Structures are given as C-alpha cells and as structure tokens.
Amino acid sequence: MLVLICIYYLLCGVCCQESSVHILTEAVSQAYLQEEEIPVLRNCEELRIFGVRSTDNSTFCVDPDGEYYGIDSFQVECEKATDNSTLTGKVIITPTSNLSVYISGYEDIEFVHQVDYAISMDKIVDLLKSSVECQQYMKYVCHHAMMGVWLSRDGERMNNYGAPAGYDGCMCGVLGNCAYVGKRCNCDSNDAYLRTDDGFVDDRSTLPVTALLFKDTGSHNEYGTSTIGSFTCTGTYVDWNWSTIHEGVCLVDHVLAVFNTHSRSQCMLLCRRELLCRSVNVKKNHDNGALTCELNLRRLRNVLESKIVYDTYCTNIEPILESDLP
Known part of the structure; x- marks a missing residue:
C-alpha cells in the first residue's frame, strides 16, 4: 500500500x-x-x-x-x-536570452544571436555528464539569406545546424530533401522564397549552444529569424567499468536493499540493475564468513563522516562517474 x-x-x-x-x-x-x-x-x-x-x-x-x-x-x-x-x-x-530574433542588415559582419543560461556552464556540463541523452532545438527561417553556424559551449564554430554531429549542413541534407538538389540546407538556396531549416543537435561533448551566427542579410530583401529552444537531458548515466574499492569501510542509513551474495562481483551486478544504486557494502559475517550485499543510494564521497563505519569485515565499492573525470 x-x-x-x-x-x-x-x-x-x-x-x-x-x-x-x-x-x-x-x-x-x-x-x-x-x-x-x-x-x-x-x-x-x-x-x-x-x-x-x-x-x-x-x-x-x-x-x-x-x-x-x-x-x-x-x-x-x-x-x-x-x-x-x-x-x-x-x-x-531554457535560455534566459531572446529565444527568437529577427536578423537584417548584416552582410559581411556576423550577427550574434547570444544564448545565455541562468545556470553556470560548469553546472550544466555536470548535469550533462550525469545524463544519457541531451539535445537542443534550433530553427532558421530565411529569405535570400545563407545558413550560418552555431557555437559550442567552448566557443567552437559548428556547421551541423540541427543535424547530427560531424555533418556539414542541415537535416534536409541528411534526409536528402532540401529545396535544391546538391544543397545541404534549404537556406543555402538563397532565393526569394521563405525557407526553413530546423532540427536538434545532440552531441554531449559540444552542448549546450552558446550563440548562433548569421550574415548575408545586408540587402533590403535579405533577412532571417533565428530561434533557439531549451536544452534538455534525459536518463541517468553510471559507468561501472572503473570502480573504487574502499577496504574496511561501510556506509550506514543509505541502504536501498539487502541481499545474500557469494562474491563482490555479484553484489556489483545487483547494483547495476538498480538504477538508483550508487555503491555497495559487502559485509562478511564474523562467525561463518557468509557475505551480505547492501545496495546504497550514496557513494562514500557523498556522505557525512557520521554515516561511515570502519570495520575490517566491510568493503565499500563505488563506480567512477563521468563527472569525476577531469
């Protein structure tokens, strides 16, 4: 109940x-x-x-x-x-800057559609590392104006406008349905029709978007509207390929579940199957040597000293998360 x-x-x-x-x-x-x-x-x-x-x-x-x-x-x-x-x-x-801006009068000098966030970049990157998938939507509606580029979180110029990482162009180029054969973006048609290019970028190593840059809007009939969407992430990422073993230490008051086990490896496997498990206590019975596996909601580095017990019959094992790495 x-x-x-x-x-x-x-x-x-x-x-x-x-x-x-x-x-x-x-x-x-x-x-x-x-x-x-x-x-x-x-x-x-x-x-x-x-x-x-x-x-x-x-x-x-x-x-x-x-x-x-x-x-x-x-x-x-x-x-x-x-x-x-x-x-x-x-x-x-959601960015705190203008989500949509009209662009005109920039022929050779790039117009900068700045994208700011209320959360600092180091916190966003930490969140990104803890997630499985992240993405951000972008759209450019153009009239007689060529496609621009966007800037990664490190300020790198990126040519995959709403398209998969590494692709030089837009989603219509990936799908093969751009307005003109041979073009990789609808806006690169550079004609007297309103064209639209949009899509999601999802490369976790470059997100989030920090700016979008456009030019070729110097003449009276050249203009465009740039739109940026929210940065979103889903899933929770844990990598057990590398682990830290703490001999003689166990956590208390953070236990999700308790099992009998025959080895440390089996205990770690049980933890992998529990999405909220962040470390395990492997306890050896003082009398008969039987092993008990405790799944913890915390890692050793994420608890107060009062939640740590020192016991030679205890072993705590925790994964090294991506956010731990430099």
Whole structure:
C-alpha cells in the first residue's frame, strides 16, 4: 500500500526552497521514510525513479556529481507528465536570452544571436555528464539569406545546424530533401522564397549552444529569424567499468536493499540493475564468513563522516562517474 508523506522543504544542500512535494514509499528505504526526507539526487530521471511527485511545482534541486562533493547543488526544471503530478525524467534548461530574433542588415559582419543560461556552464556540463541523452532545438527561417553556424559551449564554430554531429549542413541534407538538389540546407538556396531549416543537435561533448551566427542579410530583401529552444537531458548515466574499492569501510542509513551474495562481483551486478544504486557494502559475517550485499543510494564521497563505519569485515565499492573525470 502506498503511503504519501507530505514534506514542505526539499533538503538539497545550498538551494533548498519551500515546495509541495510527495514521495512514494515503495521507492525508498525505511531510513528515508522515517526521516521524511528526500535525498539529493543527480538529475530529473533519478527524481522520477525515486518517486518524487508534485502538483504545483516543477523546479527541483539536483547535484549531478553527488552531495558534499564537487559542484554545489542547483535548481532545474523537471518536465511533468500529462497527469501533471508525476515527472517524465527530462530536465529542461531554457535560455534566459531572446529565444527568437529577427536578423537584417548584416552582410559581411556576423550577427550574434547570444544564448545565455541562468545556470553556470560548469553546472550544466555536470548535469550533462550525469545524463544519457541531451539535445537542443534550433530553427532558421530565411529569405535570400545563407545558413550560418552555431557555437559550442567552448566557443567552437559548428556547421551541423540541427543535424547530427560531424555533418556539414542541415537535416534536409541528411534526409536528402532540401529545396535544391546538391544543397545541404534549404537556406543555402538563397532565393526569394521563405525557407526553413530546423532540427536538434545532440552531441554531449559540444552542448549546450552558446550563440548562433548569421550574415548575408545586408540587402533590403535579405533577412532571417533565428530561434533557439531549451536544452534538455534525459536518463541517468553510471559507468561501472572503473570502480573504487574502499577496504574496511561501510556506509550506514543509505541502504536501498539487502541481499545474500557469494562474491563482490555479484553484489556489483545487483547494483547495476538498480538504477538508483550508487555503491555497495559487502559485509562478511564474523562467525561463518557468509557475505551480505547492501545496495546504497550514496557513494562514500557523498556522505557525512557520521554515516561511515570502519570495520575490517566491510568493503565499500563505488563506480567512477563521468563527472569525476577531469
């Protein structure tokens, strides 16, 4: 039977704010239920898996590299499902600059459609690293104006306008249905018709978009309108290919589930199958040597010292996340 616990503060590090949030008890351990507390999670997908619900709020705190480690927690918008109370798992970061701008009078000098965000770039990159897929929509409506380029988060000029990474052109070029045969963008037709090029860019190594640059709008009949969409991410990424083993250490009060196990490898496999598992405790029975596997919601680096127990019969194993890497 589901029990809904109403809490009035989402406890998440430096960005706690009052909200109306409920959690589903089937998704969490008794430790969290007794404390009536939602743990700090990495992204909207983990909030969805955890069972966070809200009827009047879509802004939540996340910490992609984990609590008490790296970059501080921050607020993001989580997309609501059609029932308006559950979450889809998608994070939405909408630019704070003009989403759509009209461009005219720039022939040889590029017009810069600047794209700014309320969240700092290091936090956006951390969020991106914790996700599986990210993308951003862009559209250019043109009249007698050639296609431009966009700038990556590092300021690199990118030619794949709304198209897959590495492609020099637009989606009509990828699909082979541009207005003119041989062109890779509709706008490169450069004719007296309103043309449109649009699509999504999804290369996690270059997102988000920081600017769009256009020219060839110097004459009275040359103009265009540039539109940029929200930056969105879905999924939650964990790589167990590389792990850190902490001998003689275990976590407490962060346990999701407990199993009997015959090896560390089996315990790690169980953790891989549980989307919210972030580390395991492998405990050896003092009397008969039997092994117990505890799946944890936290990593060692993301807990307070009071939540760590030192015991020679304990081993904690955690994955190295992409956000840990330089």
